[in-house]
Amino acid sequence: MSNIPPMQNPLEMVKAHLGEALLDSKVFRDELTLIVASHRVVEVLKFLRDTSGLYYNFLSDISAVDYYPEFNRPERFGVSYHLYSMLYNRRVRVKTFVAEDAPVLPTSTVLWLNANWLEREIMDMMGIEFEGHPDPRRLLMPEDWQGHPHRRDYPLGYETIMFSFNVEDIAKHKPFAKPMSEFK
Numbered sequence: 001m002s003n004i005p006p007m008q009n010p011l012e013m014v015k016a017h018l019g020e021a022l023l024d025s026k027v028f029r030d031e032l033t034l035i036v037a038s039h040r041v042v043e044v045l046k047f048l049r050d051t052s053g054l055y056y057n058f059l060s061d062i063s064a065v066d067y068y069p070e071f072n073r074p075e076r077f078g079v080s081y082h083l084y085s086m087l088y089n090r091r092v093r094v095k096t097f098v099a100e101d102a103p104v105l106p107t108s109t110v111l112w113l114n115a116n117w118l119e120r121e122i123m124d125m126m127g128i129e130f131e132g133h134p135d136p137r138r139l140l141m142p143e144d145w146q147g148h149p150h151r152r153d154y155p156l157g158y159e160t161i162m163f164s165f166n167v168e169d170i171a172k173h174k175p176f177a178k179p180m181s182e183f184k
Contacts, residue, residue, distance in 0.1 A: 008053030
């Protein structure tokens with residue numbers, strides 16, 4: 001006889017115990033996404049991790065999306081927590097939305113230590129802060145860097161690609177560039 005508790009439905013369990021925290025849910029290709037209120041996201045994550053029959057004990061990733069300029073979402077930024085239950089071999093995504101004028105979420109480092117680096121990456125690249133984070137330093141960009149490169153309104157700063165029709169225009173801006181005729 002096994003001592004493993006029977007597997008429970010995460011959507012039904014969250015509805016029953018944290019109903020007002022759950023804003024919506026979606027199933028796409030057999031993967032469940034729970035959309036929750038941003039101020040209650042850590043409470044929902046803790047519930048999913050610690051509840052018998054759920055045990056989503058592994059935080060595999062935290063990702064963020066900037067929906068600018070298409071504001072057909074509740075807020076500009078979406079943050080998704082990807083959880084995995086090693087006991088039951090199943091996944092769930094917990095998603096929340098964050099306002100553009102106050103992009104702040106509570107930290108999930110109180111639940112998973114690996115959230116430290118994942119949240120720091122989101123802070124650095126997207127500018128979403130995690131309240132209570134133990135080490136809010138920049139992770140990928142230099143400390144004096146201005147802006148957040150993964151935001152959709154961040155200037156690209158790309159270089160025009162050289163083709164046969166625009167060689168002269170490119171060469172004007174590059175004093176050390178050789179004209180195409182010299183490459184033959």
